[in-house]
Structure formats: structure tokens, C-alpha cells
Amino acid sequence: MTLPITLTDDVFWIGVNDRETHLFESLMPIPEGVSYNAYLINDEKVALIDTVKIDYNDALIENIKSIIGERTVDYLIINHIEPDHSGSIGAILNAFPDMIIVGNSKTANFLKGFYSKTENVLIIKENDVLELGQHRLKFFMTPMLHWPETMMTYEETKHILFSGDAFGGFGALNGGVFDDEVDFSFYEDEMLRYYANIVGKYSNMVQKALSKLQALDVKAIAATHGVVWRKNPQYVIDLYDRWSSYQAEDGVVIVYGSMYGNTKKTADVIARAFANKGMKKIRVYDAARTHISYLISEIWRYKAVVIGSSTYNGSLFPPIEQLISKMENSALQNKILGVFGSYSWSGESVKMLKQSGESGKLTLAEPIVQWMFAPDEEVNIQADMLATNIVNLLKE
Ligand SMILES: Cc1cc2nc3c(=O)[nH]c(=O)nc-3n(C[C@H](O)[C@H](O)[C@H](O)COP(=O)(O)O)c2cc1C
Numbered sequence: 001m002t003l004p005i006t007l008t009d010d011v012f013w014i015g016v017n018d019r020e021t022h023l024f025e026s027l028m029p030i031p032e033g034v035s036y037n038a039y040l041i042n043d044e045k046v047a048l049i050d051t052v053k054i055d056y057n058d059a060l061i062e063n064i065k066s067i068i069g070e071r072t073v074d075y076l077i078i079n080h081i082e083p084d085h086s087g088s089i090g091a092i093l094n095a096f097p098d099m100i101i102v103g104n105s106k107t108a109n110f111l112k113g114f115y116s117k118t119e120n121v122l123i124i125k126e127n128d129v130l131e132l133g134q135h136r137l138k139f140f141m142t143p144m145l146h147w148p149e150t151m152m153t154y155e156e157t158k159h160i161l162f163s164g165d166a167f168g169g170f171g172a173l174n175g176g177v178f179d180d181e182v183d184f185s186f187y188e189d190e191m192l193r194y195y196a197n198i199v200g201k202y203s204n205m206v207q208k209a210l211s212k213l214q215a216l217d218v219k220a221i222a223a224t225h226g227v228v229w230r231k232n233p234q235y236v237i238d239l240y241d242r243w244s245s246y247q248a249e250d251g252v253v254i255v256y257g258s259m260y261g262n263t264k265k266t267a268d269v270i271a272r273a274f275a276n277k278g279m280k281k282i283r284v285y286d287a288a289r290t291h292i293s294y295l296i297s298e299i300w301r302y303k304a305v306v307i308g309s310s311t312y313n314g315s316l317f318p319p320i321e322q323l324i325s326k327m328e329n330s331a332l333q334n335k336i337l338g339v340f341g342s343y344s345w346s347g348e349s350v351k352m353l354k355q356s357g358e359s360g361k362l363t364l365a366e367p368i369v370q371w372m373f374a375p376d377e378e379v380n381i382q383a384d385m386l387a388t389n390i391v392n393l394l395k396e
Contacts, residue, residue: 014063017172033172044133054087079164106149159219168225180231196300206244246334251281256308257317262342273387287319311343340369
């Protein structure tokens with residue numbers, strides 16, 4: 001992108017777009033790409049806030065130099081040391097050898113472990129302040145969003161919150177960088193997918209961080225991925241509050257794993273039963289065809305989830321097994337769960353789905369719909385009852 005991209009007078013977005021990587025964290029497809037956002041404050045002292053993935057070192061250094069010319073970078077603030085934000089540390093140090101790295105004590109440990117870096121490290125703690133000249137940076141510890149060392153840096157003069165991965169999302173920045181420059185509906189689904197898969201497990205820590213931030217006058221939020229919020233930062237704070245307190249939309253996600261269509265047939269019967277009862281937001285997914293990161297995102301979005309699996313080698317159908325494991329790992333709460341599935345001799349799959357529902361914090365809806373071979377009229381009646389009961393539970 002053509003620089004400079006100015007957040008406020010001498011505060012700049014100097015990030016890069018990644019449209020090359022297929023799988024984020026070698027796990028999640030990113031068809032719309034992702035941005036690695038770094039920021040520069042060009043004050044009496046120059047502060048760089050976070051870096052980018054190692055593949056984009058040259059672009060980052062070019063971006064920095066386009067703003068500071070022959071000056072040097074005095075400080076690198078590390079809000080989050082995951083390699084997609086710290087990968088350029090070595091290259092930046094080569095370019096600016098006197099630079100001081102600023103982080104908390106946990107960051108220092110990671111710095112040593114990943115980059116063998118122990119010198120010129122300034123360890124800060126909660127509420128410490130770093131003076132740059134016109135700008136003052138204050139540090140807030142927000143651990144486990146989503147790593148132990150995560151923290152946020154609050155710029156007190158212009159009230160900008162540099163938030164690390166919190167409030168970030170997938171989606172490269174296609175020209176527009178700020179919330180007032182983009183159609184956010186394009187990014188919102190991808191932001192939820194990022195939240196549900198990466199941050200959501202730590203929702204209790206998100207709530208703690210949000211209550212800490214309440215005391216701050218935040219006029220802009222600058223995260224390490226995605227849109228920068230300068231017009232309406234409250235919008236994204238509200239989204240995070242909703243998602244981290246498990247508030248969901250009225251609606252149901254039906255996910256099935258089916259080899260020869262017997263379980264799938266009942267998924268469609270259940271979907272139709274919901275429609276007959278007036279539900280409009282019904283999403284049906286084949287777990288074998290839809291990447292799990294999208295399924296988790298949809299499950300986070302809606303209040304009810306219905307999961308079907310045929311029995312496969314004495315267990316769940318593998319993509320459903322993976323989904324259940326990820327749901328348990330995400331510590332999902334405040335949802336209604338229905339389960340169903342076909343088998344031909346031992347029938348473990350639905351028993352396992354039921355067990356998972358009983359052991360977690362989800363409300364397991366009756367009846368448990370399980371049958372041998374192809375579904376018959378009795379299965380259809382049970383499927384209809386399941387939809388009725390879920391609709392009633394949603395009204396409570
Ligand atoms: C590779 C394979 C393994 C299976 N393993 C089991 C099993 O361990 N226990 C069982 O009850 N049924 C087993 N079945 C049977 C299926 O669960 C059953 O045919 C079911 O109706 C398939 O539903 P679907 O068409 O939705 O996949 C297996 C089927 C296949 C193809």
C-alpha cells in the first residue's frame with residue numbers, strides 16, 4: 001500500500017498483507033488473506049509497536065524507513081510475541097542495532113527462548129509508563145489473550161489502544177485500513193472465526209481484560225490483525241463483550257458426518273422441522289466438507305447446535321470426532337445441544353455425542369435420536385420432537 005497511512009498525525013499503520021499463506025497457524029484456511037499490523041510512533045523517540053511475520057521483513061523495514069528516513073527506531077514494544085508478530089525482530093535489530101525491546105517479564109522469557117535475546121531488553125509491568133516526547137505509553141497486562149505474555153499498550157495523548165491479537169480478525173486490508181474506510185460486514189464473519197478459533201477458549205480472560213479497559217478513554221483500537229478502529233471503537237468492544245460472555249443469536253447449526261447418507265437424511269429432516277416451527281436461521285453443514293474453523297465459528301454464533309454422526313470403527317465419524325474435541329477444548333457454554341446418528345451394529349457414535357453433551361456446559365436436548373441402518377418414520381418423528389424441544393428451550 002502507498003505509505004504513509006496515518007492513524008493520527010505522527011502515529012502510523014505500517015503493516016503488511018499476507019495473501020500467500022493458505023493455512024493460518026498451519027490450521028485455518030484464510031481465503032481472504034490476513035494482515036499483520038505493526039505501528040510506528042514518530043516522536044522524539046521512535047517507537048515500533050509489534051512487528052510482522054518473518055516473510056515480510058523487507059516490507060516492514062521499507063515501511064519504517066519511508067517514515068523515519070535516516071533516524072533510528074528507539075523502542076520496539078512487544079504486545080504479543082507469537083511469531084506472526086515477532087518474526088521480524090532479528091531483521092529489525094540488524095537495521096536498528098541500538099533499539100531497546102520493551103515487554104513484560106514473560107515476554108523476556110519468550111525472547112530468550114525463541115531469539116536468544118537478553119540484552120537491551122526493558123522489562124515493564126502493569127501501569128508503567130514510557131515517555132516518547134509528545135506521546136506517553138502505558139502498559140496493561142492482559143494475559144492469555146491468547147498467550148501468557150499478551151499485554152496492551154495505551155497511548156495516553158491520543159487515547160489509542162494497541163491491543164495485540166485482541167480485537168483482531170482474518171481478512172487482508174484491501175485498500176481500506178480504518179473502520180471508516182471499509183465495509184465491515186465483509187470482515188465481521190472472519191473476525192468471529194478468528195475469535196471463536198483462537199481467542200474464544202480464553203473468554204474468561206477476555207472479560208477480565210474488558211473490565212480493565214473500562215477505566216480507559218479509548219478513541220482508537222489498533223490490533224495486530226484486521227481493521228483499525230478510529231471512528232467507532234465501541235462497536236468492536238461490544239462484539240468482544242458479546243462473544244466472550246457467550247451471548248449468541250437465535251438460530252441453529254446442524255452439523256453432520258455421514259458416509260452413505262443415512263445420517264444426512266435425518267439432518268435434512270431436522271432442518272425442515274425447525275423451518276416448520278418458524279426458525280429462519282438454520283445452517284446445515286457436512287463436517288467432512290466444511291473446514292472445522294468455520295463450523296466452530298458458526299457454533300459460536302448461534303444458540304443451538306445439533307450434531308449427527310454415523311458410527312465409524314467403534315467411534316465417531318472422524319471429522320465429527322475432531323469437532324467434538326475442539327468444542328470441548330473451547331470450553332463452549334450457554335448453548336443447547338441435540339444429537340443424532342445412524343449405526344449398523346454397535347452404535348458408539350451417538351452414545352459418545354451424548355456423553356460429551358452431558359460432561360460439558362451445554363444443555364442436552366431430548367430425545368437422543370439414534371437408529372440402526374436407514375432412518376424410518378419413527379426416526380422422523382423423533383427428529384421432529386428434537387426440533388420442537390430445542391425451539392421451546394430457545395424460548396426459555
Ligand atoms: C468403514 C465403516 C465402519 C463402520 N463401523 C461401524 C461400527 O463400528 N459400528 C457400527 O455400529 N456401525 C459401523 N458402521 C456402519 C455405519 O455406521 C452405518 O452403516 C450407518 O448407517 C452409516 O450411516 P451414514 O450413511 O450416515 O454414514 C461402519 C461403516 C463403515 C463404512
